[in-house]
Amino acid sequence: MKLWLDGGLQDIETARVSVFDHGLTVGDGIFETVKAVHGRPFALTRHLDRLTRSARGLGLPDPDLDEVRRACTAVLDASPMPLGRLRITYTGGHGPLGSDRGEHGTTLVVAVGESARRPDSTAVITVPWTRNERGAVTGLKTTSYAENVVALARAREQGASEALFGNTVGQLCEGTGSNVFVVLDGEIHTPPLASGCLAGITRALVVEWTGAKETDLPLDVLRSADEIFLTSTLRDVQAVHRVDDRQLPGVPGPVTAKAMRVFDERAGDDLDP
DSSP states (O other): OEEEETTEEEETTTOOOOTTBHHHHTOOEEEEEEEEETTEESSHHHHHHHHHHHHHHHTOOOOOHHHHHHHHHHHHHHSOOSEEEEEEEEEOOBOOSSSSOOSSOOEEEEEEEEOOOOOSEEEEEEEEEEEOTTSTTTTOOBSOOHHHHHHHHHHHHTTOSEEEEEETTSBEEEESSOEEEEEETTEEEEOOGGGTOOOOHHHHHHHHHHOOEEOOOBGGGGGTOSEEEEEETTTEEEEEEEETTEEOOSSOOHHHHHHHHHHHHHHHHOSOO
8 A cells, every 4th residue: 555645655554754743743734535436536626625725724835736636646546446535634744842833844645545335324413512613723624633533432332423513502513524414394404604514525516416505503403304414525425314312214315315316426427526
């Protein structure tokens, strides 16, 4: 296995990032997860646009997108697989043991791991912790993921694959690594970006391709929605059959099934929509 580190391919066993890298010491970094289908990345342009937005939001220099594209191609060519998780990580680089940044330049890592198609439906839980819709890094895809690690661990303990957050005013927000949609009276709704959720790439495509509405929703809408589904890079569109102790049908509902079909067809027609 090969990965890209600061300018070229390296063996995964010998590649090294400094123990003083700011991405490690204080979580000063951003990342993107890109689906790769038979060695080709999906929606890469949208992911790189978001990578740049996250870098600017964090105060990092704009990443060299030409290098990132070269790195993605090189890594995928070196490790062919039917379905892959391509991970782009960009950090503040070597820095002091504190919050101040150093002057050694940024770190870029691109790696890929094999993935498998997700089940058509899954279970989720809600958690008591909140997303801060007014935080300094709200909406940025940063490497500061400890909150998500804790919430996802609780979901796993309860036989679920995702944990859903409300925000500080009790509105539905997002999952640890997904966006959430609900079906109400036949219409698809998802929380707006102002709720504090990440501007998911798959979320945006589903909104465009299905006409879903961005709507402020109370967290307890999960107890009454006709259908619920998640979106993310590797889930695509995935139905929810259980929320906490509420059971929903074990197969995708009609609106969710249509959204799944539309997404599969449109994504199959264009790998960089």
